[in-house]
Amino acid sequence: MSLFVIDRYLGDEVDSTEDRAKALLEKLHQQAKVRQLQLKCKEQKVKAVSKSHSEEEVVDTVEIQDHSEDSEKRKKSKKRKKTFNDETSVEEVNPGLDAEPEVDNLKAKKPRKRKINKDEQEKSISQEAEAEKKEHKKKVSKREAKKSSSSESIHSEDAKPVHKSKHKPGDEKSGKGSRAASEDTKVAPKKNESAEVEVSTTQNEKDGGKKDASVDPNFLLLGGFEAKPVQKVLPVLPQWLAKPNLVQKDIKQNLVSIHDVPYLKPNMLKKMEANKVKSFFPVQAEVIPAILHSCLHGFLVGRGGYRPNDICVSAPTGSGKTLAFVVPIVQVLSARVVCEVRALVVLPTKELAQQVCKVFNVYADGTGLKVVLMAGHKSFSKEQETLVTKKSFGFCSLADILVCTPGRLVDHIHKTEGFTLKHLRFLVIDEADRMIDTMSQDWLPQVINAAYKVEPHDQGMLFTRKMPGVPTAANYGQLQLPLQRLLFSATLTHNPEKLQKLGLYQPRLFTSIYKQPKSNTPQDQNGPSTSENFSLPAGLTHYYIPCNLNSKPLILLHFLLTLRFSRVLCFTNSRESSHRLFLLIKLFGGVNVAEFSSRLTPGERKKALKEFEQGKLQLLISTDATARGIDITGVKCVINYDAPQYIRVYVHRVGRTARGGTAGLAFTMLLRIQEQRYMNMMRDAGVPKLHKQLVLNDNLRQYEQRYEEVLSQLQRVIKEEQAQKRC
Numbered sequence: 071m072s073l074f075v076i077d078r079y080l081g082d083e084v085d086s087t088e089d090r091a092k093a094l095l096e097k098l099h100q101q102a103k104v105r106q107l108q109l110k111c112k113e114q115k116v117k118a119v120s121k122s123h124s125e126e127e128v129v130d131t132v133e134i135q136d137h138s139e140d141s142e143k144r145k146k147s148k149k150r151k152k153t154f155n156d157e158t159s160v161e162e163v164n165p166g167l168d169a170e171p172e173v174d175n176l177k178a179k180k181p182r183k184r185k186i187n188k189d190e191q192e193k194s195i196s197q198e199a200e201a202e203k204k205e206h207k208k209k210v211s212k213r214e215a216k217k218s219s220s221s222e223s224i225h226s227e228d229a230k231p232v233h234k235s236k237h238k239p240g241d242e243k244s245g246k247g248s249r250a251a252s253e254d255t256k257v258a259p260k261k262n263e264s265a266e267v268e269v270s271t272t273q274n275e276k277d278g279g280k281k282d283a284s285v286d287p288n289f290l291l292l293g294g295f296e297a298k299p300v301q302k303v304l305p306v307l308p309q310w311l312a313k314p315n316l317v318q319k320d321i322k323q324n325l326v327s328i329h330d331v332p333y334l335k336p337n338m339l340k341k342m343e344a345n346k347v348k349s350f351f352p353v354q355a356e357v358i359p360a361i362l363h364s365c366l367h368g369f370l371v372g373r374g375g376y377r378p379n380d381i382c383v384s385a386p387t388g389s390g391k392t393l394a395f396v397v398p399i400v401q402v403l404s405a406r407v408v409c410e411v412r413a414l415v416v417l418p419t420k421e422l423a424q425q426v427c428k429v430f431n432v433y434a435d436g437t438g439l440k441v442v443l444m445a446g447h448k449s450f451s452k453e454q455e456t457l458v459t460k461k462s463f464g465f466c467s468l469a470d471i472l473v474c475t476p477g478r479l480v481d482h483i484h485k486t487e488g489f490t491l492k493h494l495r496f497l498v499i500d501e502a503d504r505m506i507d508t509m510s511q512d513w514l515p516q517v518i519n520a521a522y523k524v525e526p527h528d529q530g531m532l533f534t535r536k537m538p539g540v541p542t543a544a545n546y547g548q549l550q551l552p553l554q555r556l557l558f559s560a561t562l563t564h565n566p567e568k569l570q571k572l573g574l575y576q577p578r579l580f581t582s583i584y585k586q587p588k589s590n591t592p593q594d595q596n597g598p599s600t601s602e603n604f605s606l607p608a609g610l611t612h613y614y615i616p617c618n619l620n621s622k623p624l625i626l627l628h629f630l631l632t633l634r635f636s637r638v639l640c641f642t643n644s645r646e647s648s649h650r651l652f653l654l655i656k657l658f659g660g661v662n663v664a665e666f667s668s669r670l671t672p673g674e675r676k677k678a679l680k681e682f683e684q685g686k687l688q689l690l691i692s693t694d695a696t697a698r699g700i701d702i703t704g705v706k707c708v709i710n711y712d713a714p715q716y717i718r719v720y721v722h723r724v725g726r727t728a729r730g731g732t733a734g735l736a737f738t739m740l741l742r743i744q745e746q747r748y749m750n751m752m753r754d755a756g757v758p759k760l761h762k763q764l765v766l767n768d769n770l771r772q773y774e775q776r777y778e779e780v781l782s783q784l785q786r787v788i789k790e791e792q793a794q795k796r797c
């Protein structure tokens with residue numbers, strides 16, 4: 071019989087956990103022992119009856135186990151074999167009874183059993199056997215029902231091993247352990263187990279698996295592997311971008327007396343008054359003290375690991391950003407003893423570099439500071455001469471403040487002997503968004519490498535600068551010069567990915583583009599959006615003029631000749647278009663006009679700008695070369711003869727008027743086909759309402775005849791120019 075048991079077990083060995091099998095076997099073992107005790111007390115006849123019952127029971131039990139162990143796939147067969155070999159000593163098995171109570175019963179009944187007669191014994195045994203049989207049948211039917219049930223019953227099967235795996239192997243050896251093991255299949259799980267059970271059960275219910283009535287409530291239900299809705303990941307801006315320092319847009323309403331701005335020295339205040347600057351514009355009132363504060367503890371040495379915050383400024387065109395860096399740099403550097411390049415200002419164009427250099431010269435006058443322009447306006451060798459000089463003891467710098475374009479700067483870094491940026495304290499990047507776009511030229515990493523370059527003879531020197539790394543005591547134990555980056559633009563990107571290219575250190579953002587969060591949603595709490603959203607001068611009024619290709623030049627002539635607009639800056643999208651329009655207006659006559667584009671030599675461009683500024687020209691026709699940063703006083707009106715393709719271009723073009731808190735007009739000529747796209751672009755960028763300016767055909771008729779004549783002349787002139795070019 072026992073051999074049969076073993077064979078059946080081995081043959082049908084299937085999935086269940088080791089623990090569960092052990093516990094079950096332990097239970098069977100106990101029951102067999104009890105049975106043995108009982109059998110010893112019984113007569114031979116009774117034994118035979120009992121044996122026949124037991125045989126039936128064993129078959130049942132084996133069947134039950136076959137069912138229950140269908141899921142025992144992970145059990146190792148070796149171990150299993152061993153366990154069942156041990157079991158071979160069990161002659162009879164009665165799996166339906168709980169072991170322990172039976173033993174107790176037996177102990178109590180033993181003395182009495184001797185007295186009861188054979189019939190009574192037989193009766194009681196057959197009753198017992200019947201009861202056992204019924205109980206087994208019940209269990210078998212339950213298990214079968216469970217097996218046939220859906221995924222829920224699979225979960226319940228899975229649950230059992232989890233529950234049982236909590237047993238300590240040692241416990242199973244003792245009787246107590248065996249009871250614990252047997253009880254464990256029915257008793258509610260311990261604290262953390264119950265959590266698992268509850269979660270899985272509720273999940274199961276949630277998942278729509280209606281609880282099968284046939285499932286034993288004592289079994290664990292695990293599972294709930296249903297796909298859950300994936301939460302959308304919202305972009306979160308870094309704190310410095312999400313919560314910037316707000317700069318007021320309206321200049322006139324927010325002027326701050328120069329005496330109310332902290333950290334300014336009397337010398338500087340005097341100089342400002344001498345230049346008729348009595349109040350600071352909002353951006354200056356915010357940024358100047360911030361830069362000066364970062365230099366309070368000496369501009370040369372970063373003590374105890376001190377490294378100043380980098381500063382980013384995004385303020386409208388004409389809001390005074392230039393003075394916001396010129397004033398603090400000049401004040402701080404005027405305390406220097408030895409002339410070294412301590413401030414480097416990088417700008418995208420020659421004209422801009424010249425303009426900024428001029429402002430530095432005004433404020434550095436009388437301080438002993440040397441301001442040098444390096445933008446390709448002189449030959450390379452002449453620039454080298456203005457940068458360094460060779461003395462008996464080595465090279466000496468001739469510049470404290472260097473204003474340059476990136477191309478020329480990189481050339482000098484590599485080719486000018488004795489030129490060093492090792493003492494650089496301020497790196498100013500004006501028109502920073504444009505400069506980020508030109509980062510593909512790799513100029514910034516080259517500047518940074520030059521600033522942190524350590525030459526052999528520098529080793530062990532007091533202020534040798536190391537490339538900033540992890541802030542440790544060792545890294546900051548040494549005194550060194552801090553390098554601070556200052557970024558300025560009217561259209562500075564708020565895109566952290568782009569700004570990351572600049573390797574900013576704990577930056578502070580000063581901006582006039584800031585939307586207060588409307589709600590508590592995470593999107594709104596992120597502060598300004600990273601989408602292209604710009605602020606424009608408060609004094610600027612925007613118009614658009616619906617037109618067609620033929621009426622465009624006539625409308626311009628109407629503005630100049632009839633409406634008598636003066637100091638008009640007119641933008642086209644290409645230098646060819648610029649030149650053609652310039653020739654047309656010139657041939658038409660009656661307007662003082664000049665052009666500004668890369669067709670002209672730097673000298674011709676300079677002359678054109680100067681004459682326009684002096685009011686000698688009524689109209690300056692330009693490409694986007696003058697769109698950025700150029701500060702021409704008195705520009706009353708900007709006309710976009712060709713509609714700009716990008717919002718940044720629009721912002722910079724129209725920003726040539728309404729500067730420094732003054733009023734200005736911006737007109738854009740739009741073909742019917744361009745209108746919708748243009749309006750969408752303006753709306754998305756948060757540009758204030760555009761006014762429609764209609765020009766009646768009647769007003770243009772007076773120019774039509776002359777215009778026809780000029781067109782034929784224009785063809786001829788252009789042909790001549792092309793012929794000259796070929797020669």
Ligand SMILES: Nc1ncnc2c1ncn2[C@@H]1O[C@H](COP(=O)(O)OP(=O)(O)OP(=O)(O)O)[C@@H](O)[C@H]1O
Binds near residue numbers: 700
């Ligand atoms: N505090 C001030 N008081 C009077 N005028 C000022 C003051 N600050 C700047 N300005 C004048 O305002 C004009 C615009 O200044 P600036 O060129 O610095 O503007 P910006 O912000 O750099 O413009 P853009 O973005 O176009 O380069 C200049 O003519 C400048 O002289």
